[in-house]
Amino acid sequence: MGFLKCVATIHSQQIKLAAAKPEAFLLATQRGKGMKQEFWLERWERKEIGFHQDEINPYLREHWPEFQAAGGELFVPLCGKSLDMVWLREQGHNVLGVELSPLAVQEFFAENGYTPQHTDDGRFKRCEANGIRLLCGDFFDLTPADMTQVTAVYDRASLIALPPEMRERYARHLVNILPSGTQILLVTVDYPQEEMSGPPFAVTVEEVEALYRPYAEIKLLARLDVLAQNPRFQTRGMSRLHENIFVLKLL
């Protein structure tokens, strides 16, 4: 099946949410895995992708040189159509991403001028071009066998996309599938959760430490006040917004 046809098939099977709003997300997560996935598929369909950055993430540029990722594959969980994957490829690394939305995957390759090869192993639809391999499907279906070449991870806006009960499951699964010694550059945001319902959800420094402490060395590289640069959060009444950048090394 061609990729566009496969996109159409997946979308025709979706049950539409009344509105892709945070409240809908919370309702969806309460109803279980299927509905939660529909929330993200719907956001991509409606182009409600305020999380997507048109520029390379400045923390990635700044901190990536400290990573010892030579020779290995770089994994980008919940990758969306992040341009950071193009930048990582330009640094000479092969890139592996996982993303639920077929539209995101399709747009990533189209917008960056790549013509990908498509295969389907039942769990994932795999699209690959120019050393970038995107697995279209559920992160939680990944196994250690998918990760054997991975030496480093770039994790931006994944934890903050998930409600609290799923963050623990996410962190445990990530640790379980990655080889020991893998380094993770982790970018999260923190704000008073009572001032806004997520996503993005607030993730504190303490929560990151609690999630990963048993499994990794954790270093907080930077804690930046970014409220002034984010007017859309200011208009939602937020009084504080921090971006936290961590480096983790799995034991």
Ligand SMILES: C[S@@+](CC[C@H](N)C(=O)[O-])C[C@H]1O[C@@H](n2cnc3c(N)ncnc32)[C@H](O)[C@@H]1O
């Ligand atoms: C907040 S966005 C971040 C995207 C990307 N990391 C970036 O920096 O632009 C979260 C992404 O995770 C995807 N996603 C959500 N749940 C997923 C899952 N279980 N497996 C794979 N992707 C998922 C969504 O479709 C969405 O594109």
